[in-house]
Amino acid sequence: MKPVNIGLLGLGTVGGGTASVLANNAAEIARRAGREIQVIHAAARGLGNDRPDGTGQVEITEDAFEVVNNPDVDIVVELIGGDSPARELVLQAIENGKHVVTANKALIAKYGNEIFSAAQAKGVVVAFEAAVAGGIPIIKAIREGLSANRIQWIAGIINGTGNFILTEMRDKGRDFADVLAEAQALGYAEVDPTFDVEGIDAAHKLCILSSIAFGVPLQFDKVYTEGISKVSQDDVTYASELGYRIKHLGMTRLTNKGIEMRVHPTLIPEKRLIANVDGVMNAVLIMADKLGPSLYYGAGAGADPTASAVVADIVDVTRSLTTDPDNRVPHLAFQPDQINDTTILEMDDVETAYYLRLNAADKPGVMSDITHIMGENEISIEAILQKEPAEGEATATIIMLTQRIREAQMNKAIELIHQLDSVSGEVTRIRVESLSSE
Numbered sequence: 001m002k003p004v005n006i007g008l009l010g011l012g013t014v015g016g017g018t019a020s021v022l023a024n025n026a027a028e029i030a031r032r033a034g035r036e037i038q039v040i041h042a043a044a045r046g047l048g049n050d051r052p053d054g055t056g057q058v059e060i061t062e063d064a065f066e067v068v069n070n071p072d073v074d075i076v077v078e079l080i081g082g083d084s085p086a087r088e089l090v091l092q093a094i095e096n097g098k099h100v101v102t103a104n105k106a107l108i109a110k111y112g113n114e115i116f117s118a119a120q121a122k123g124v125v126v127a128f129e130a131a132v133a134g135g136i137p138i139i140k141a142i143r144e145g146l147s148a149n150r151i152q153w154i155a156g157i158i159n160g161t162g163n164f165i166l167t168e169m170r171d172k173g174r175d176f177a178d179v180l181a182e183a184q185a186l187g188y189a190e191v192d193p194t195f196d197v198e199g200i201d202a203a204h205k206l207c208i209l210s211s212i213a214f215g216v217p218l219q220f221d222k223v224y225t226e227g228i229s230k231v232s233q234d235d236v237t238y239a240s241e242l243g244y245r246i247k248h249l250g251m252t253r254l255t256n257k258g259i260e261m262r263v264h265p266t267l268i269p270e271k272r273l274i275a276n277v278d279g280v281m282n283a284v285l286i287m288a289d290k291l292g293p294s295l296y297y298g299a300g301a302g303a304d305p306t307a308s309a310v311v312a313d314i315v316d317v318t319r320s321l322t323t324d325p326d327n328r329v330p331h332l333a334f335q336p337d338q339i340n341d342t343t344i345l346e347m348d349d350v351e352t353a354y355y356l357r358l359n360a361a362d363k364p365g366v367m368s369d370i371t372h373i374m375g376e377n378e379i380s381i382e383a384i385l386q387k388e389p390a391e392g393e394a395t396a397t398i399i400m401l402t403q404r405i406r407e408a409q410m411n412k413a414i415e416l417i418h419q420l421d422s423v424s425g426e427v428t429r430i431r432v433e434s435l436s437s438e
Helices: 013-024 026-033 064-068 086-095 105-122 138-145 160-172 176-186 200-214 233-241 303-319 366-376 407-418
Strands: 004-009 037-043 059-061 075-078 099-102 151-157 244-254 259-269 281-288 292-299 351-361 381-387 395-402 423-432
Touching: 004 013, 004 064, 004 303, 013 026, 013 037, 013 303, 026 037, 026 303, 037 064, 037 303, 059 064, 064 086, 075 086, 075 303, 086 099, 086 105, 099 105, 099 303, 105 200, 138 200, 138 281, 138 292, 151 200, 160 176, 160 233, 160 244, 160 281, 200 244, 200 259, 233 244, 233 351, 233 423, 351 366, 351 407, 366 381, 366 395, 366 407, 395 423, 407 423
Parallel strands: 004 037, 004 075, 037 059, 075 099, 259 423
Antiparallel strands: 151 244, 151 281, 244 259, 281 292, 351 395, 351 423, 381 395
């Protein structure tokens, strides 16, 4: 049978890893795919003579459109990242009738609706397993393995950089800025770490997970996003004293009012398996109505783990080349005419529990004022931890855990607490999720 020809866009960490896996595991991959798969054309800039493993006989160009327009290429693999020219290249590949594999989460989150519509019209496949959680086959698990279930919610640690920082803060008592500098030195974080530490990378991924879980269009602009840069060492310590760990969590949940999509620091009970996912590892916890909870754990980045997911997509596309386009697995899990416009909730309408930390004057009546405000806003307090003032200080640190209430109620209560003369500084608020199966 004729080999399947790959056009590879990008020969960086993931692109080079993909070429290497395809070359080194060629025989095993062919056994699984039913035919040989080979890279025949690639695009990269500034390589010189430093070719990645597995590209010795591959034609390499600096013009990615040459690869996309090569009539001998069957599958275009986009691994250059970013919005442009990735979007234009993918759309051109589809227009040329070529299948596409991509690891570009920003591209799918922001332009996936347009890309999938074009692919459907042309009868080609766009595969994107590596766009979420690196080598963990989470897209396939939701789209195929759980297709008999109604997904109730998904919670994910889906950015390794943020997880590394919070793990170091907890285990070694280090400050955020100190750990971030080390993460940059180790290559876990970029020189500009905004996408990782402010939650944008995780929001791209959560948008995709929510869409395939609930059959809604991709709506990245509706993901509530909050980073970890304001999480203090004190918060990490107090959370531990209360039996929790702080994780940068992506959470999407189907409620009777609509769908939640949010990324923010979250206290999780330390007894939960996902709370014990440390370092740069990723994990996704899914609650389904028939299966119940299931946890998917593994490497969320890196050359080999991500290349593993990319090559798995290439194999899947190869297997489907002779399949009637109407009988392929839908891009977003649901048949295109069954994608619906379920409301995406504003953050004010989301219900969750809360951890609050504030500094208040150490004198009688202060706690009474604070609890009165909470009661007036129908907020039940589940636990209170008060730290005595340091020697020579007049303020005490108060930590509270609340039961689940609407974000709007908590916003109002915090606003009123700020108005108390006895309270100094900002009230720190971190959301709490039990992630129980009940």
